[in-house]
Amino acid sequence: MNRQGNEPIAIFGAGWVGLVTGACFAELGHEVTIRDIVPERVERLRAGEVPFFEPELEDLVKRNADRLTFTLDAAEAAAAAELVFVCVDTPPTYSGDADLSRVWTVIDELPRLERRTILVMKSTVPVGTGEKVRAALEARGLSHIGYVSNPEFLAEGGAVEDFLHPDRVVIGSFAEADGDCVAALYDRLDTPIVRADVASAEMIKLAANAFLATRISFINEIANVCEVTGADVEKVAEGVGLDHRLGPHFLRAGVGFGGSCFPKDTNALKQLASNSGYHFQLLSAVIEVNELQKRRVINKLQKYLGRLRGKRIALLGLAFKANT
Ligand SMILES: NC(=O)c1ccc[n+]([C@@H]2O[C@H](COP(=O)([O-])OP(=O)(O)OC[C@H]3O[C@@H](n4cnc5c(N)ncnc54)[C@H](O)[C@@H]3O)[C@@H](O)[C@H]2O)c1
Incomplete structure (x- = not known):
């Protein structure tokens, strides 16, 4: 894995969390490919337009345009990346449980990546999801893909500021080395990093x-x-x-x-x-x-x-x- 601090990153989901995460990692020097499933959203982003209002975000997207790629193609996004961030929506079901169907779609859409890649979960998911994703990756013959829980705490209206100056970054991993790689992404931010097991990170x-x-x-x-x-x-x-x-x-x-x-x-x-x-x-x-x-x-x-x-x-x- 490239440890120079500018690893290529893929982001699945160009919503509030995905777009802010992608634009901020581009600002920190990474090549970032952001994938969404809504063609109109991808078109607008390619034209430098942010599809919702969030202070500073449009400037950030424009300023880092040469490091940001927007695509509808899951394989293209994942193939280029060492870290794949999952930032898709997890809406409530009728019973109140989180609907993880979009997360499972992302797992299904991952191409057969040959080299070591780390899947980083930013979407808010129930405790136990990491274990289930790990089992699903194994079932697909993708056990060489690492898994890290890195929940997002940004608040709409101050999301860019929250990402670049967080109170803390939480990283839960099964393998220490995978957690180290994700922690290194935040080296340039002056913030405490809470390292945990995956279940505890999900619960935080x-x-x-x-x-x-x-x-x-x-x-x-x-x-x-x-x-x-x-x-x-x-x-x-x-x-x-x-x-x-x-x-x-x-x-x-x-x-x-x-x-x-x-x-x-x-x-x-x-x-x-x-x-x-x-x-x-x-x-x-x-x-x-x-x-x-x-x-x-x-x-x-x-x-x-x-x-x-x-x-x-x-x-x-x-x-x-x-x-x-
Ligand atoms: N919005 C917040 O303030 C906030 C803060 C912290 C955590 N979160 C959590 O982060 C997650 C994302 O939230 P959000 O507000 O960004 O959601 P959002 O609805 O704004 O964006 C989700 C995006 O994912 C896209 N998507 C769906 N399936 C996809 C797929 N298979 N591949 C690629 N893209 C796909 C959707 O088209 C949409 O653009 C949720 O779990 C949410 O609970 C949100």
């Missing part, structure tokens, strides 16, 4: 999002008690958040958490626990509080407006969050 991602969601449901319940006792939740959050053991983040009361990750990842962790025979009581309450919080808004509107049908209601602030 789910636990982090579940914990953040727990803080939101917690402050929302505090807000509800504030409302009936005459306290001001914004003052309460300020006073609580200044405690260095607690910190100020994710203590904004409101209509509850949403977006593309928290509802999906909290449900996936609850389901994962339940499938393993454990009832995750606290997380179940966090999810229930979040659902009730949305209904509270409707109840309040009904209290002041009566029947809502036919009423014109102004919404102040439609974006899911700033910079998105």
Whole structure:
């Protein structure tokens, strides 16, 4: 494997995570091939257009155009790379479990790579996925392909900044040497690297999002008690958040958490626990509080407006969050 720090990289999935990851690795000096299955998306990217708004991303793509290739061809992308990043979507199924069908498609699409290549999982997946992918690779006669879990923590709206200045990078590997190769990619970033086994790396991602969601449901319940006792939740959050053991983040009361990750990842962790025979009581309450919080808004509107049908209601602030 090329250890000069500029290994060619393939990225499967030109969505939020894939595109930010690819553009940032190109900025760090790598040749990056990004593969997606949506022809229009690939066309637009070839023309230097980013198909969604993310601060700094379009500049990064344009500035590194000579190191970025966009393709629809899985074999072309994987054949040129020493590291293949999986950044496809893992949406929830009806039961709340993560739908891994796109991940399995990527495994099926990998060409018969002769040399040692490492598959790096950035998509958010349930604990145990790495073991299953390893078995699937073996079944395909691709046991020489290494596997590393490298979950992504970027937040939409600050994704480029989060990638280049992360709080930490988590790397879970079966083989130490594969983990070393992926860790080396982040050498130029000034950040702690958490090395772990694959299952623990997978769990870190789910636990982090579940914990953040727990803080939101917690402050929302505090807000509800504030409302009936005459306290001001914004003052309460300020006073609580200044405690260095607690910190100020994710203590904004409101209509509850949403977006593309928290509802999906909290449900996936609850389901994962339940499938393993454990009832995750606290997380179940966090999810229930979040659902009730949305209904509270409707109840309040009904209290002041009566029947809502036919009423014109102004919404102040439609974006899911700033910079998105
Ligand atoms: N968006 C976030 O803020 C965020 C943050 C951290 C982790 N994640 C996780 O990262 C993963 C990707 O999330 P995202 O927001 O980038 O999703 P996304 O929906 O924006 O992008 C996924 C992309 O993968 C493409 N794709 C699907 N099948 C493919 C295949 N076989 N080959 C190549 N491309 C394929 C889709 O066309 C799409 O462009 C998910 O597991 C998500 O939970 C997301």
